[in-house]
Amino acid sequence: MDVQLFRIDDRLIHGQVVLSWVKYLKSERIILCDNDVVENAWEKELYVSCVPKSLECMVSNTKDTTNYILHNITRSEKTIVLVKSPAVLKEITDYGFVPEKVNIGGIHYTEKRREYLPYIFLSDDDVADIEFLAKKGIKMYCQDVPTSKKYNILDLINSK
Amino acid sequence: MIATFIIAHEDLSFSLIQTVESVLGKQESVFPYSNKHDNLQLLAQKIKSQIQTLQAEDIVCFTDLRGGSCWTLANIVRKEIPNMTVISGVNLPMLVTYFNNLNELPFEQLMDKVVNDACRGITIAQGD
Numbered sequence: 001m002d003v004q005l006f007r008i009d010d011r012l013i014h015g016q017v018v019l020s021w022v023k024y025l026k027s028e029r030i031i032l033c034d035n036d037v038v039e040n041a042w043e044k045e046l047y048v049s050c051v052p053k054s055l056e057c058m059v060s061n062t063k064d065t066t067n068y069i070l071h072n073i074t075r076s077e078k079t080i081v082l083v084k085s086p087a088v089l090k091e092i093t094d095y096g097f098v099p100e101k102v103n104i105g106g107i108h109y110t111e112k113r114r115e116y117l118p119y120i121f122l123s124d125d126d127v128a129d130i131e132f133l134a135k136k137g138i139k140m141y142c143q144d145v146p147t148s149k150k151y152n153i154l155d156l157i158n159s160k
Numbered sequence: 161m162i163a164t165f166i167i168a169h170e171d172l173s174f175s176l177i178q179t180v181e182s183v184l185g186k187q188e189s190v191f192p193y194s195n196k197h198d199n200l201q202l203l204a205q206k207i208k209s210q211i212q213t214l215q216a217e218d219i220v221c222f223t224d225l226r227g228g229s230c231w232t233l234a235n236i237v238r239k240e241i242p243n244m245t246v247i248s249g250v251n252l253p254m255l256v257t258y259f260n261n262l263n264e265l266p267f268e269q270l271m272d273k274v275v276n277d278a279c280r281g282i283t284i285a286q287g288d
């Protein structure tokens with residue numbers, strides 16, 4: 001499968017993904033990869049209920065998502081993978097899939113997080129995870145919607 | 161008492177309330193929220209804390225895009241608040257009808273009228 005967008009976004013499936021990225025990339029499948037949502041039938045249904053019928057949508061945990069990607073690597077299905085944090089991406093890399101490029105589309109404010117962009121707030125743990133992932137060779141850039149400017153996350157971290 | 165929440169993108173909820181009040185005058189128990197900046201779990205927590213300070217019989221929560229993060233968040237909160245109703249597609253006609261009829265119509269009728277008037281407010285005029 002063609003992972004055309006691997007995205008870290010704590011809002012998972014929402015307007016920016018379904019209305020902007022899917023249209024821009026002509027995507028065929030969305031994978032919402034989250035160990036909590038997969039266990040919660042109510043939330044799972046909530047996220048899936050608003051995905052257009054033209055898109056395949058699956059919700060799976062980090063292990064199943066990694067296996068799915070690795071087993072379908074030769075299929076040409078344009079796919080967006082969504083995870084909520086760098087920590088979840090770390091889990092996926094531990095299971096054996098290392099994406100080349102990762103889009104960071106939204107990590108929002110909680111206590112202990114500092115602002116880097118209006119849609120990017122990072123804690124010390126987030127920064128440590130991002131630096132760990134960068135050492136694995138993953139290129140990570142911040143961009144909320146396809147028409148907006150890209151920022152290299154390491155440049156943002158180093159400029160603080 | 162019915163408490164009203166509006167959760168929307170950017171500054172929309174604040175602008176909507178400001179606009180409604182410029183037409184109908186000051187409204188009571190209205191709480192606007194934006195999804196800008198805050199993580200959704202944090203925002204859910206803020207909204208639940210606000211609801212707990214109110215002695216509301218019903219909570220009505222307007223959101224903008226169905227399937228957007230404000231709507232998802234409102235529904236996650238609704239799961240824990242039994243007397244909460246979530247309406248998507250908020251617009252000005254919807255809110256004008258809502259506040260104009262808030263203490264006059266029975267709740268179910270109010271909800272129907274709000275949705276119907278919101279749709280009726282959308283028309284197309286072209287040509288001569």
